[in-house]
Amino acid sequence: MAAWGERLAGVRGVLLDISGVLYDCGAGGGRAIAGSVEAVARLKQSHLKVRFCTNDSQKSRGKLVGLLRRLGFDISEDEVTSPAPATCQILKERGLRPHLLIHEGVRSEFDEIDTSNPNCVVIADAAEGFSYQNMNKAFQVLMELENPVLISLGKGRYYKETSGLVLDVGAYMKALEYACGIEAEVVGKPSPEFFKAALQAIGVEAHQALG
């Protein structure tokens, strides 16, 4: 207890996952996990800085936050670190124009991105969008590039839907990696850069954070 007390004494910030921690996704938007609405409220009343950190790549931050607010959470868009905005920053910094293999729900995050004459592929959890046609199109774009760049929003293996387990973006990322003989760049957890960006947003150092 003493050790924990000492450790907590130095803690200035908390990173909270969203899906599976705050709420379970499912039909009708999902539902809050018992006690989580109150826990977030208490954390935000404390001296701790709070940042929400998710690998959800199916929804824009706006949609995700709207859903969470309806479930009772005190949360706003600028408190969320998610892979789509982090990817947009990378695309801009490196002059990359993506072919997007993504879910319609997250497309608005890429509104300001130039997608003409693509020189890379961005893959996210496209769900139904992972059709044979769409996978072939992404593959063909990569094969036509001299230096194929594949950026993957997370690399999850699978997750649970109300209908059962479903493949996550990581599985389709692996398919493209194998077919093209390349390695994807992963944006999102567990990438250290992603956690670092989340902590920077609340001005907290890694050793001062709980996740």
Added chain:
Amino acid sequence: MAAWGERLAGVRGVLLDISGVLYDCGAGGGRAIAGSVEAVARLKQSHLKVRFCTNDSQKSRGKLVGLLRRLGFDISEDEVTSPAPATCQILKERGLRPHLLIHEGVRSEFDEIDTSNPNCVVIADAAEGFSYQNMNKAFQVLMELENPVLISLGKGRYYKETSGLVLDVGAYMKALEYACGIEAEVVGKPSPEFFKAALQAIGVEAHQALG
């Protein structure tokens, strides 16, 4: 030349690939590659034993041979080694009942296989059949097994269609491998067992064969 002469002197059999060697697939069934019809005829008139060895997992041997005969080739079903019959033999030997993620064109090869209450997954080049739903279904079957067995008919990365490059079964095999944390068993080239079975069919030893 002497070395070649000596080597050829010992040759008793030839393994011939089909797609890309005898014919190019494409709209309307494809077309024979220049000189290949005559080359097969000459080989079969020689003292050499000939076996056709393909990784094509979209078509039954019946369909494939029908197509090749229409293109002018002297070929019959029992001269073809292909992954589907080899897989059926493995399934029978090991008491495996597959969930089939395959192309409709090859389904007849599995007519005699018990597919009730599956205890493994067989994946082949399903083309349009590689939908999000079908991939999830195969994934779910694997995840429900205590010892997930995934058998893949070949592990090709991609191949050329008239419409351009398309993903081959290997890419989707990798997706399932990654999601389930397993390794597939590959039936077909480049598996040594597959070549061995093709040579056995013509009673030729590996050192007596050209491929």
